[in-house]
Structures are given as C-alpha cells and as structure tokens.
Amino acid sequence: LAKTTQPISMDSYEGQEVNITCSHNNIATNDYITWYQQFPSQGPRFIIQGYKTKVTNEVASLFIPADRKSSTLSLPRVSLSDTAVYYCLVGDHGTGGFKTIFGAGTRLFVKA
Amino acid sequence: EPEVTQTPSHQVTQMGQEVILRCVPISNHLYFYWYRQILGQKVEFLVSFYNNEISEKSEIFDDQFSVERPDGSNFTLKIRSTKLEDSAMYFCASSEARRPEQYFGPGTRLTVT
Numbered sequence: 001l002a003k004t005t006q007p008i009s010m011d012s013y014e015g016q017e018v019n020i021t022c023s024h025n026n027i028a029t030n031d032y033i034t035w036y037q038q039f040p041s042q043g044p045r046f047i048i049q050g051y052k053t054k055v056t057n058e059v060a061s062l063f064i065p066a067d068r069k070s071s072t073l074s075l076p077r078v079s080l081s082d083t084a085v086y087y088c089l090v091g092d093h094g095t096g097g098f099k100t101i102f103g104a105g106t107r108l109f110v111k112a
Numbered sequence: 113e114p115e116v117t118q119t120p121s122h123q124v125t126q127m128g129q130e131v132i133l134r135c136v137p138i139s140n141h142l143y144f145y146w147y148r149q150i151l152g153q154k155v156e157f158l159v160s161f162y163n164n165e166i167s168e169k170s171e172i173f174d175d176q177f178s179v180e181r182p183d184g185s186n187f188t189l190k191i192r193s194t195k196l197e198d199s200a201m202y203f204c205a206s207s208e209a210r211r212p213e214q215y216f217g218p219g220t221r222l223t224v225t
Contacts, residue, residue: 034213041201041219043116043216043217043218043219044155044203044214046213046214046215049213087155100145100147100214101157102154102155102157105154
C-alpha cells in the first residue's frame, strides 16, 4: 500500500476555503485516493474518493494531478463544525476487500 | 439513511476475560471490517471479512482475535483473553463490493482493567 504524507495540523477561520494536500509518491496504477473525516470519539466518515482529475460532491472537492503523486482535499467555506482530523488513504480494492491503512491524518482546527 | 450499529457502546472487562463486540453492518453490504483506535492514536486496521472468511488481516490480529458472522445481520469480534493493551475504541465498518468507501459504526470503547 502506498505511503501517504499529510501536514500534521492546520488552522483556519470560519468561511474560508481549506485545502489539505496529501503526498503519495508510490501510488500504484490500481490505487484510488480516499479521504475520511473523524470527530473525537466517533468513527471515521467517508468524505470523497477519486482516481484522477477532479471529483466534487456536496461536501468537498478532490483534485488529483495527472501524475497522481499527490491529491488535495478542498473544503469550501469551513465552519466550526469542520474541526476534525482528515485522513488521506491510498489503496486498491484487492481481491477480497480493501485493507485500509490510516496515517496520522491532518488535524484541522477552525476558529471563529 | 442506513447506518452501522455497534453494541455495547462501552465494555469494561478484567484482564484475561473474553469479550465479544457486536456489529450490525449495513444490510446490502458485503465487506466487513474491524478497526481499533487507542486513545490519542491513529485508526488501525485489524481485519476484513468477505464471503464468510477473512480476506485481509493485520499483524495486530493474532490468535487472540477472531471474527464471525453468526447470522445474516451480525458481525462479531472476539478477543479471547484480553490484555491491558487491548483497551481501545473498536470500530466496525462495512462496504459494498470492492469499494473503498467504508461506513463506520459509532464504536465500542473497551476498557480492560
């Protein structure tokens, strides 16, 4: 599984756009990029997943350059409730499941 | 919206005792997972389960751990002889076939004394 590197923490203010970049230099051809969000004492929550270019849903956008060696999660107009840990994961589906390796994540703190 | 449920929310047990943590995955999902998270640390993969057998497991998932899908709805994690270091939050997750989009339950906090 490809190793990922993210900033340990980020600070932002309410209403700002937040971009969290993840490096995954050893990403394999079959690998997808998936982002999760985790609040304290809760399970991770799926945010978005992509393979290449740009993916957007009601929560976030995911930008993946052509070489796929990095990806950027973009959260538009964050609020205090977006304070959480954000995990970038890279891996393929495997033959029987998806072995999911979480890194340390990026702790986002949104201030008023 | 369908969700993964876990019981109990908090389990306290003595060292050496067996515990069973229970999960009800989302009904049409085919892949099931257990993770643990020691307080203040990252989420650690334990095991994935598909078609009534383990498909992947981590080095944490040793002989003390086992998983079972005893019926069409429950998915359980058993720890045979708990150790102090097993104290953690245990999360169950499920996903549709071969998709990394996993849905996590609220977790069971296991405290081993």
